[in-house]
Each structure stands twice: as structure tokens, then as C-alpha cells.
Amino acid sequence: MPDHQLIVVGGGLAGLRAAIEAQEEGVDVAILSQVHPGRSHSGAAQGGVNAALANNPDGHDDSPEKHAFDTIKGSDYLADQPAALQMTTDAVPAIYQMEHWGCPFSRYDDGRISQRPFGGAGYPRTCYGADKTGHYLLHTLVEQTYRRQIRQYIEWFVCRLIVDDGICRGVIAYNMTKGGFEEFRAEGVIMATGGAGRTFAKTTNSMISTGGGAAMAYHAGVPLKDMEFVQFHPTGLYTTHILMTEGCRGEGGYLLNKDGERFMARYAPKAMELAPRDITARSIQTEIIEGRGIDGKDYVYLDLRHLGAEKLADRLPGTRDLAIHFEGVDPVYEPIPIAPAQHYSMGGIDTDVDGRTLMPGLYAAGECGCVTVHGANRLGGNSLLETIVFGRRAGAAAARDILGRERPLGPVKSGGEAGAAVESTIAELAAREGSEDFYAIREEMREAMFAHFGLFRDEATMKAGVDILLDLKQRLKKAKLRYTGSVWNLDMIRTMEFEGMVDVALATASGALVRTESRGSHARTDYTARDDERWLRHTLAYYQPDGGPPRLEYEPVELGLYEPQERKY
Numbered sequence: 001m002p003d004h005q006l007i008v009v010g011g012g013l014a015g016l017r018a019a020i021e022a023q024e025e026g027v028d029v030a031i032l033s034q035v036h037p038g039r040s041h042s043g044a045a046q047g048g049v050n051a052a053l054a055n056n057p058d059g060h061d062d063s064p065e066k067h068a069f070d071t072i073k074g075s076d077y078l079a080d081q082p083a084a085l086q087m088t089t090d091a092v093p094a095i096y097q098m099e100h101w102g103c104p105f106s107r108y109d110d111g112r113i114s115q116r117p118f119g120g121a122g123y124p125r126t127c128y129g130a131d132k133t134g135h136y137l138l139h140t141l142v143e144q145t146y147r148r149q150i151r152q153y154i155e156w157f158v159c160r161l162i163v164d165d166g167i168c169r170g171v172i173a174y175n176m177t178k179g180g181f182e183e184f185r186a187e188g189v190i191m192a193t194g195g196a197g198r199t200f201a202k203t204t205n206s207m208i209s210t211g212g213g214a215a216m217a218y219h220a221g222v223p224l225k226d227m228e229f230v231q232f233h234p235t236g237l238y239t240t241h242i243l244m245t246e247g248c249r250g251e252g253g254y255l256l257n258k259d260g261e262r263f264m265a266r267y268a269p270k271a272m273e274l275a276p277r278d279i280t281a282r283s284i285q286t287e288i289i290e291g292r293g294i295d296g297k298d299y300v301y302l303d304l305r306h307l308g309a310e311k312l313a314d315r316l317p318g319t320r321d322l323a324i325h326f327e328g329v330d331p332v333y334e335p336i337p338i339a340p341a342q343h344y345s346m347g348g349i350d351t352d353v354d355g356r357t358l359m360p361g362l363y364a365a366g367e368c369g370c371v372t373v374h375g376a377n378r379l380g381g382n383s384l385l386e387t388i389v390f391g392r393r394a395g396a397a398a399a400r401d402i403l404g405r406e407r408p409l410g411p412v413k414s415g416g417e418a419g420a421a422v423e424s425t426i427a428e429l430a431a432r433e434g435s436e437d438f439y440a441i442r443e444e445m446r447e448a449m450f451a452h453f454g455l456f457r458d459e460a461t462m463k464a465g466v467d468i469l470l471d472l473k474q475r476l477k478k479a480k481l482r483y484t485g486s487v488w489n490l491d492m493i494r495t496m497e498f499e500g501m502v503d504v505a506l507a508t509a510s511g512a513l514v515r516t517e518s519r520g521s522h523a524r525t526d527y528t529a530r531d532d533e534r535w536l537r538h539t540l541a542y543y544q545p546d547g548g549p550p551r552l553e554y555e556p557v558e559l560g561l562y563e564p565q566e567r568k569y
């Protein structure tokens, strides 16, 4: 029964950065991850990470304040403004820290870190390592955790929080390689479990981005914030939805419809292909709906041919490989078929700027959390930034809280009963007389989310979507485990996590249905205008154990720096 002062759930960028910071502050910290940290979704990030370093000659007078302004405008004014400024101010030292730890950023001839333009940004401020930025950042941090000999429990699947007297005191995890459940006791837990992209069909997210960590916090009574804001990336590969990075457009790529027209001129005449993602994705979808997709089909072209083979080899080599291997198209010679795909969860576990949640002892950082700096629409390059900035802050805060406690918390009450309870739940799942196919239910949910809560939303479609989700929850009760072996039981993992996924999906759906306005990624055809009077506020969804939709509460957005304006690009 392993005991540590602090448990970090997740070995992506946010979790690793949090663990490093907590250990530097002097606490005994361990990381639990269902995959090797180097295989976390962070490693798939391509385009880059934002910081106002002002290295690019076109961005020499960039500043954290300008970065904050772009972030807040990009968020359609739903970001908490002091939090956004905190992130953009911490960004500069955060990038230099990664550089000092050896991250191989692309560089200018004078040795400074290169910066490329990205959507919605007034200055070229996206630092990158070719188109493998996430991979480079992630492996830099993996090395740092090895160097510090931070304890890592790899291929352990966390399935519940241990909560004693309202304080989070650890987790229960399934040992994937050996079988069995264990209680990990601690004085604090940081959730860094990534996004919930897999609740949708057509997503750029990896298999493990299921929102499981958010669901555990939610089931334990912690609210999820702003879940209705879901980012659809403009350029997923048409057949597999694999991401073609925004860096393609940052380097000068065009979007073309069936007539060969750069249609963004109609929607964002100044920013063109570098408008923010919500606007660009909707523009593509509008072209498709109005019959200007390629050959009348539901995709358009991302054209990189004019950039030339040399530039593609230097700046976008991985993107070219992905297009060749997964779409059969070589971008040096042919335009790439693309369509919008689910990409990012703006919402998540409600936290402050130090990762603290409503529950003492429970923290969150990275994509599973909601600080909130992205508001209704995240700018490209701000998410990698969020992981290293708020990962660090959460690690520091958890360590300070643990070391600063006047009285020790005392032993954890559960003497194995919490773990035993999970085991008996599993036994029940295995013994059920099941008539439903669990995997079919899961696919139905993902399709329903994309169809009913996609790029354009309206009341009737969303109401029908909520009904589908509630029905799926009922049907889930009749699904049983197919495989009952103790080792590597992925069937059990998928079943356990699905109960969380469907609740996370319902939080998204319920928040979206009630919000009668259009803001950022939440675009309604029946309420097309932003309504600051009624809706300049955050949604908080509280889980209802009776199986119904969540209870929704609202809280004001923290303003103070920039007055909300109309968003034009």
C-alpha cells in the first residue's frame, strides 16, 4: 500500500511539471500514469507554445500584456482576465526554463528561439521545435523526472479518489501489468489527466483522452466549469481526423474550396487563414454546408504546395509524413483534404490559478482543469503553455499546503475498504445479465456528441442529444464485462472510464443547451449573438448521483484589464 505525500495522476506535460516543482519544494511525490509518460497526448502536439519573447523581428515589441489581450479577445471575453495575464507573464520564464533543461527548440541564426505566427495572435509568438514541439517538451520533462529520481508508477490506471472527511487523501488504482487494485495514500492529489476529446466522434485526440480524471473529481462533488466550450480544430485529416497543425497556416498555407478560392477572405478579411480556430472551423463548415466542399463533399483543401519542398522539410516534416501515411497525399505536390475535428476541452475541473479545487487536498492542472484562461475559445499554442505554467503552480501550491500544515492530517481512514469496494463493483459488472453491447453504446455516445453538440448548435438538436445521453446511461446498466481476467483487462478499464465519460458528456450537453447565446466555440443558429448582459459568466456543473443531468450554477467572469468588445479579425 504505497504512501507518498503527494500523488500526481498523469504523466503528460502538466503532471510532470507539477511533480518536478513539488519535489523541488521538498515533498515526496509520485506520478501514476496509465501509459508511459512519453506516450501521453502532449507528445502529439505539433505547432508550438506561446510566450512573448519578442524574438521574431515582426514581434519585437510584443509583451505579456499583448499576449494576454489576444488570449482574452480569443476567449470571446470569457477568460478570467487576471488568470490570463498570470499565464502570459509566467510564460517567458517557463519557456526559458524548458530551454535550460535542454528542449531542442528551432532557432534563428543568432541562436535565439524561433517564433512563428499563429491564429488570433497579434504577433508571431509561437515558439516551436519544427512540428514536434509537444514531443520535445515532453521528453525534456521525462528526462528531468528521471534525473530527479521521481517515483513513477507506470501502467497503473487510477479509478477513484479516496476522500476522508471532505479531504482528498489519495487514489485507488488498478495495476495493469500484475492485476489487482491498490490504495495510494497521500496528503494531496493533483489531477493532470488531459482532455476529454474521446467523448466525441471525429477527434484529433488520442485513445486515452477520455476525460476520466475530470469525471473522478466530478463524481466526488467538485464542479466542472464551462464544459460547453469545445474546440473544433479547422484542419483534421479528412479520413482519420489526425491533426494537421495550425503551423501549416502559420507558415503560409492556404485554405481552398472547390473553386480554388481562398474563402477565408469572406469571413476574416484581415487575418485570413490565421483567424482564431472557432471562426476558421465554422468558415470551413459553412463552405461545406453551402456546397463549396471539394467535389461537393464534406472537406476542403489545405494547400502547402507554394511553400516548397525545402520549407516543408525544415518546418513541417512530421506533418508531411502524416499526410502521406494517413491520407495518401504528399503536400509537396498535392493539396491536403481536411475538415474540422474535435480538438480541445476548454472546460474542466474548476480551479484557481494555483490549481486548487473546491475540495481540500485536490488540485488539477493541464487540459483536465479549467483556470480559466481559454474561456470560450483557446488560441493555438496556449495549451502547451497552460500545462507548464499551471503544472508548475499546482505543484508548488500543493507542496506549500502539505508542508505548511499546522497539524498533521493523521492516518487515512480507509484500511483497504475503498479498494475492496471497487473490486466488488467490478465483480458485479462481470456477473451482470447483460443484453447491451458496451462498445456500441460508447460509439453511439461519441456520434451523438458530434452530431448534436458540434460546430453549430440549436435548441431542438441539443434537446434530442441530451435525451440520447440520458437513455445511454440507462442502457449502460445492462452492459456487462466481456473479459474478467485480472491482468491487462482493457475491457474493464474501458467500462469503468465510460461511466465517467458519459457524465462528462452530459455536463457539456447540459451547459450548452441552457446557454442561449453564441460565444467563441459555442455557436447557436437560434441565438446568433453574444449576450454579455446575461451570459458573461461561467457555468459550473455539479454531478447528480440520481443519474439525471447536472445542477448548473453560474459565477461572474473576472474582468479588470480589457473591456469586452466585438470580436473582429
Ligand SMILES: Cc1cc2nc3c(=O)[nH]c(=O)nc-3n(C[C@H](O)[C@H](O)[C@H](O)COP(=O)(O)OP(=O)(O)OC[C@H]3O[C@@H](n4cnc5c(N)ncnc54)[C@H](O)[C@@H]3O)c2cc1C
Binding pocket: 009, 010, 011, 012, 013, 014, 015, 032, 033, 034, 035, 036, 037, 039, 040, 041, 042, 043, 044, 045, 046, 047, 048, 049, 050, 133, 134, 156, 157, 158, 159, 192, 193, 194, 195, 204, 205, 206, 208, 209, 212, 213, 243, 245, 343, 344, 365, 366, 367, 368, 380, 381, 382, 383, 384, 385, 387
Ligand atoms: C494532436 C494534438 C496536437 C496539439 N498541438 C498543440 C500545439 O501545437 N500547441 C498547444 O498549445 N497545444 C496543442 N495541443 C493541446 C495540448 O497538446 C494538450 O492540451 C496538452 O498537451 C495536454 O497535456 P496534459 O498534461 O494536460 O495531458 P496529457 O498530455 O493528455 O496527459 C494525460 C496523462 O494522464 C494520464 N492519465 C489519464 N487518465 C488516467 C487514469 N485514469 N489513470 C492514470 N493515468 C491517467 C495519461 O496516462 C497521461 O500521462 C494539441 C493536442 C492534440 C491532441
